[in-house]
Each structure stands twice: as C-alpha cells, then as structure tokens.
Amino acid sequence: MTGISILKERKKQIYQKGAEPFSITCGKHSLAGSVSQRACVFCGSRVVLYPIADALHLIHGPIGCAAYTWDIRGALSSGPELHRLSFSTDLQEKDVIFGGEKKLYHALIDLIHEYKPKAAFVYSTCIVGIIGDDVEAVCKKVSRETGVETLPVHSEGFKGTKKDGYKAACEALFKLVGQGSVDNISPYSINILGEFNIGGEAWIIKDYYKRMGVNVVSTMTGDGRVDDVRRSHGAMLNVVQCSGAMTYLADMMKEKYGIPYIRVSYFGLEDMSKALYDVAEYFSHNPEIMTCTQELVRYEISRIYPELQKIKTAVKGKRAAIYVGGAFKAFSLIKALKYIGINVILAGSQTGNDADYEVLRDMCDKGTIILDDANPLELSKYIIEKKADLFIGGVKERPIAYKMGIGFCDHNHERKTPLAGYSGMLNFAREVYLTVTSPVWQFAR
C-alpha cells in the first residue's frame, strides 16, 4: 500500500469495478497542478495530420511546439517524407509585439518553393491565438499566389483538449475531401480513417483488404497523400479505426457525401477479424469478398496460433495495467491480453467519454480500477496496490513503470513495431512475453 491520497476534485474520475453504483466523471478540463498525462489541442491536430507525407507541416509559434514534435512518431511513408521534418516560424519577441503574419507568409512562400508540397498545413499555437494573427488570410493569400492549397489548422493549445485538436485536424482534412476526381474507383472501395501507419501498420491492413478484393482509396492519415484524401469521397464506406480522432470527419463525410461508416479496431485477433468481416458484410452483394475474408482470417490465424499458445502458457496469470490515450484502444488491449491469459487490473484513458467508460466497466473484472485523465501519482499508486507485472501505455508512462520495477510495453504512436493485424498481435504477444519473463525483475522487487 502506498500513502498516496487522491485529490478531492479527482475522486469522481476514479472507479473501482464492483463499487456501486457505477459513476465516473470524464470529459473535464485537466485539473491545474494535477500533473495530467494529457497534451493539448495542438498535439491532437499534429498527431492526426502528422503522417501525411507529401504535405508541408508548418508550426506557427515559438520553437518549442515544433521542436518537441520533430520526427516523433513511427508513422512510415512509402514515398515522400516531408512529414519527418520540423518547420517552424520560430516567433521571436518582436513578432509577438508586431504580429507574426509577415513571417508566416514568407516562411510559407520559402518552404513551398523549396519543397514543392502537395498542400500545406499551418498549425496555430497558443501564442498565435493570443496575438491574433489572421492565419486564415495568410493561408488564402499563399494558396492564391503559389497554387498550393494552404490550410490553417486551428490548434491553439489552450482552446480545449487534445480532442478539440482532432476536430481541428478533421476540419482541415474535410476541406481537401471532394476536390479530386472519383474516376476509376471500384464499387468495393473504402477509406481507412484513424490509421497512422505506425511501424507500417497501414500496409499490413491494406494488404488484407486487397486480398479480400476491397480497394482502399485513402488511409487517413497513415502513409497519407493529399491527392488520395481529395478523392476519398469516391469510396463506398469509411472504416474508422481511431474513433476518437476521426469519427468527426466520418460524420461530416456521411452528411455531405452520403458515405456510411463503421468503427473497427485492428488490434487483437478478435477485433481484427471483426474489422475484416464487417467490411465483407457491407459488400455482401459480392459473396466472393466474404469467401476471401474467411480464407484470409483462417490462414492468418493458423499461422500465428501455435506461437501464441506457447506464449500464453508462459505469461498466463500475469497482471496488467493499461493507460492509453483513447478508450477504444483500451478495449482492444483488454481483449488481446485476456486472449493470452493476462488479467487486467487497471484500465484508463486520457480522453474517454461516458459511453466508453461503461464499456470498460462491462469488460473489466471485479476490482479493476478505471481511471480518467490520471497522473503519475495515481498510476503508480494503483500499479503497486494491484501488483501489476506489466504496464501498457506511452512514453510518459514508461518511466513510472520502470522506476517501480514493473515491465512495460509501448502502445503509442512513437513505437517502431507494428501491433496491428495478425502479425502485429504476434509482435505484441512476443513483446509481452519478453517483458514479463526477463530475468532482470529478480533485482527489482
């Protein structure tokens, strides 16, 4: 037991399953001084648009925001790699006083001239919101003069939470949608939304759909291309993987272009298979697709099944804590961990909503701690109290686990290994196995 007590204002954001009645507060602005693990609006926009590899991403503000997001994610590209560079207007004091519009304009003109991008995104940071630069007007002017569409992203850090940043990114993307030709798009076609090609995950998923006979018009935004987004309204179905980030765009596309969407997850055998079957189901007027899907799922699972069973024997009964950005990711992780015999003793997210937490409650075993917008003290308290062997989260959670002598697996956008799809599940299980069976823990506890 640790002597860490919970801040009064945060007590309602923590729930232990079994305690009645179920109630958890969420969707709140983070409490000042609580050392939240959350980021900001800018971060939300940046993560969504980041993998568009042939676009210019210019961060309008002082240097920090750009420096801290330089080549930070494992979003791979099969072609151009403009997204891996970090561009900033690097505002100085005089720009703050006199305004940064001129600087922004010249930076854009220079960069567009040098890198010839397909489009440019301009991210507004906190200070731009305060000094009131008319980013919209500068973008319009630059679009007109260069012929390269320049899109403002309204991502001032303080104007909400990371979720509002997702929305701003969706709005910028939506401006591109509908501009391209929809010629030669197959009637069995989809867009994948909220897939970021971490470690090449989009390639794995696209290969599955290809084998099913389904054409992928655009992945938003993994291995993204501006022209693909422009013609994405020609697809028959939107498949939304990271629902927190992209449902807003799916909704807008449904309303304007009549494209329906389904929510999926590509993580774990169960959810991965369901994601493929749901698409096959949607195109059920072509039964061949379903036949191919069944074959694919059977083939892929049989390939990894023997090794998964071996891993299961080795890790069975271990206890895991999960703290991730989106709640949807937590659902898949719980299922995948259960599949290899691991018990989940803590599940939390930075941005879950009421419905998400109800799902989490239903999925979790009695006694599991459910956390909204947690901080290092709470996380460390519960991983010790609940005797976790393994923590799954992102970079900011890693040292919390390690310092307490607990194993850790990354499940964020900075990792290098694909965890999506069937081969991804095997990668995940292997990593869990290597983590919990490492001999180093003998010195740690």
Place this chain on the structure above:
Amino acid sequence: MNIAEKQEYTATKNACKLCAPLGASLVFKGIQGAVPLLHGSQGCSTYIRRYLISHFKEPIDIACSNFAEETAIFGGGANLKIALENIRFQYSPEMVGIATTCLSETIGDDVPMFIKEYKDMHKDLEIFPLVHVSTPSYQGTHMQGFHAAVQAAVNDIADGKNGKDSTLINIFPGMVSPEDMRYLKEIFKEFNLSHMMLPDYSETLDGPLWKEYQRIPQGGTKVSKIRNAGSAAASLEFGTILACEKQSAGRLLEKKFDVPNYSLGFPIGVNETDKLFKVLEQISGIPMPRIYAQERGRLVDSYVDAHKYVIEAKAVVYGEEDLVCGLVSFLSEIGIVPVICASGGKSGFFKDRIAEIIPGCKEKNIQIIDDADFTDIENAAKELKPDIFIGSSKGYSAARRLNVPLVRVGFPVHDRVGGARLLHLGYRGTQQLFDRITNTIIEKRQESSSVGYSYM
C-alpha cells in the same frame, strides 16, 4: 515581393534548440523537494516531460496551471493558485519553481503578485519558497531558461545571513549530465571543499529503482544550501558564453554578498580542465590530488598514442553554445578540425568565442553558425565532407543522410541508452570523449577498407 524581406524570414527547419521553459524545468528538477510548475497550457508540460523522459529515462513530473480559453482571457491567477494547492496536497514540496510560458507571458500575468496573494492566503502556514522565473519561449533558447532559473533560485532564496565559510564553494555547472555532476562532486571532495551545486540532478534524474513511490525523487540541491550561498568562499560557473552575459548567478552573488566569482569555460580537454584545477588549488590551498594528476597523465598519454588517427579529421560540432566552445577547445588540442561549429543559440557571443579558441579560423574555412538549425548544418556539411558529427541525437538524420558517423554528446540523447551517464567534463570525461571519437574515426576507416585489418 521584396527580395531582402524574403531573406529576412526563413522558416526554422529542424531546430537545434529548445524552448526556455524546458531549461527552467530541468533546473527545478535539480533542487531537493522542488516541483516545477509551468504556468501555461497543458501541452507545454507534457511535451517537455516527454522530451526529458526520453533522455533521462526517469519519471519527470512537471505540473501545469492548465490554461483554458477563459484563463487566457481573464488571466491565470486563479489557476496558478489551484495548481499550487494541488501540488501542496499531492507532493508536499519543499519548493515550487514556477516558469511562465509564452502564453502567460503574453497575456501579461503578474506572477509575483499571484505568489504574494497565495502566500497571503496561507499566513498561518510556513509556505515553501516559490521561485518564479520568466521564460517566454520567444526569447532565447532552453539555455536562457536554464540560466534564468538558476539565477532566480539564487536571487529569491540566498540571504547571506551566515558568516563566511572558507571551505564552501558554489558551483554553477550549466547544463551538464548527471554523471558530470557526480564527477565534479567527487573532485570537490578530494580538495576538501564542501559545495553548493545548482542545479544538481545527478540523483533526481539518474537514480536507482524505488521500492515505494517517491512523490519527488531524492537528491538535488538543498534549499538551505542555496540560502547559504552568500557565505561561500567563491563561486565557479562554467561557460565562456555565460561569462559574456550581463548577469549570472555567480555575478549576482558577487554583487550581493561579495562572493568572488570565477568564470571558467566548460572544462573539456586538458587546457580548460587545467584552469579548473588551478582555481581549486588556489581556493583550497591543496595541490592537485594524485588521482587527478594520474587522470591527466593518462589522458595526455592517450593523446600521444593516438595522435595520428585524429589529426586533421574534420568534425561537425553542434549543441548548446557553451558545450560547443568546450568541445572545440578540446578538439583543437588533438588536431581535429571542427569545420562546422554550430549552435541554435544566438547569444551574439558565439562567433567571437570560437574565433578566440581557433586562431585564424577564417583562413581555415571553419564555419561558425549561430542561430543554426539542422538544415543549415546539413547544408554546410554537404560541402565540407566531415569525418565525424559530434553532438546530440538530433543530428542523427543529417549524419545518416551524409553517411557520417555520429558521436553522441550533450542533450538530448534520445536514441541510445545512457544519455544521463555520459561524462564530458574534466580529464576523465575528456578521456571518454577522446576514446569514443578516436575509435569512431578508426572504425569508419576500418569499415571502408577494402581488405579489413586487425592491427592499427
């Protein structure tokens, strides 16, 4: 468009610097019982935590006053007080270091007034020191934030109430590694000197596992020692650039409490390290202890053994201005030509300092670039065909594209383990750098040999 105007505004491409609140946060992490608090948006603290974690691989709790839109409009006073209350409740700090971000600076939050109001709220309690430092990210780099935080801590806490202590020295090491700090402390001990080192994150950011969760990692400069800094026999501060700045913690103590201030370069290489030891001998009256004489001797011995492998090798050196000056001084001692000396800083003193270290650098076609970003460095390096890159991990992509090996020094080291345990300073640190650099050059030559060889 006016051409001159166009040249005036080019975007920063892959910055070779970070923002001021990061430097301030790092300083506060090196004070015992201190919690850093960024007054601004949540993202600033999260990004900075994330960035520092990747280098130090330790939990790094940085609180934030979590601005929302209405805070930005009506001011951050209420949020700051809530944040302080929550920090008090959860962390029981011995100090809170408040660094402002570009957001709170621009809306003009009066943080000293907020602090006063907060103290007034708690007249019944003995409230921990609240050190405030102004760190708008549009002014300077993380180094300005770092030095400003050191200065603010000294300015706000040191009181000079105790008499003089002839065995006490203040040391302001600058942004060095935890291993550097541990080594410095070992040196002072050998000279029978007690010290106040600010900051000291040698334990807080590079410590053993915890059995019980510690709200604030153990270690760091004691607040009571900072309070006592006016009693020291001398202050030492590292950095030839810092020496040119108008104000520094050492100079502040000199002015306020008559503590003599010794401005030294980063002690890297024989020459600069000799200067440090000379000062220590002078202050303590003790000649260089044998262990360091031996270290110095071994270092010079290794210089001789390996001089042919490094002479006229061309290096690209980049990082914080003071670190680069130190490295360049060392490289010049062994005949490596730092063909590019670059820093994202723009104190205005960098070019002159480097020119002093390398006489005739113009004729030698040595490029000194301040306010540099990595695209500038890469473009210059393309022409100059260097043999080696020496700097942080952030030069990796440029070095990779140019197929030049990179020796990682300084901060950040994001793509290797052990960044916190890199030793740069003193004879021992130089020895390690020398061996790494020499062996990297040898390895490159060995690998590009068509036949391979097993003796040098």
